[in-house]
Amino acid sequence: xxxxxxxxxxxxxxxxxxxxxxxxxxxxxxxxxxxxxxxxxxxxxxxxxxxxxxxxxxxxxxxxxxxxxxxxxxxxxxxxxxxxxxxxxxxxxxxxxxxxxxxxxxxxxxxxxxxxxxxxxxxxxxxxxxxxxxxxxxxxxxxxxxxxxxxxxxxxxxxxxxxxxxxxxxxxxxxxxxxx
Numbered sequence: 001x002x003x004x005x006x007x008x009x010x011x012x013x014x015x016x017x018x019x020x021x022x023x024x025x026x027x028x029x030x031x032x033x034x035x036x037x038x039x040x041x042x043x044x045x046x047x048x049x050x051x052x053x054x055x056x057x058x059x060x061x062x063x064x065x066x067x068x069x070x071x072x073x074x075x076x077x078x079x080x081x082x083x084x085x086x087x088x089x090x091x092x093x094x095x096x097x098x099x100x101x102x103x104x105x106x107x108x109x110x111x112x113x114x115x116x117x118x119x120x121x122x123x124x125x126x127x128x129x130x131x132x133x134x135x136x137x138x139x140x141x142x143x144x145x146x147x148x149x150x151x152x153x154x155x156x157x158x159x160x161x162x163x164x165x166x167x168x169x170x171x172x173x174x175x176x177x178x179x180x
Contacts, residue, residue, distance in 0.1 A: 027072070030133050066081055
């Protein structure tokens with residue numbers, strides 16, 4: 001089997017079930033962004049090889065494939081997305097990581113260690129995916145999962161910095177630079 005099919009050369013692609021849509025269709029944009037998010041999580045995992053949350057991030061990548069399949073098959077019950085237990089797993093992960101972190105007292109800038117910076121990029125792509133999924137009129141577990149995942153990725157970035165001994169960088173407003 002060849003990787004190229006030439007069926008998309010005219011700017012259309014197939015949804016699961018065979019319906020053809022433009023490659024810039026909002027549904028394609030949504031599951032393409034979920035795929036992009038999955039890739040950024042892969043980059044974050046590659047830059048933090050001894051991560052204590054690697055197994056959960058691996059599971060998240062599988063969840064994102066489930067969500068992509070769900071988005072690519074509107075009206076088809078074959079791909080149901082993620083289960084409620086996966087949302088709960090993210091919440092438990094957030095709680096466990098936060099137990100090791102100093103409470104936030106201010107907004108923080110994305111960055112720090114390479115793993116944290118990559119997790120922050122994944123978080124922002126996750127937020128974009130969420131907006132696109134909501135724009136499709138999707139609701140329920142998928143939206144809740146993606147919303148919780150962005151929270152998880154934010155805390156994971158802080159956790160990566162803490163484990164690397166790199167402090168979070170607080171946001172300093174422009175006005176505070178002018179004070180003497």
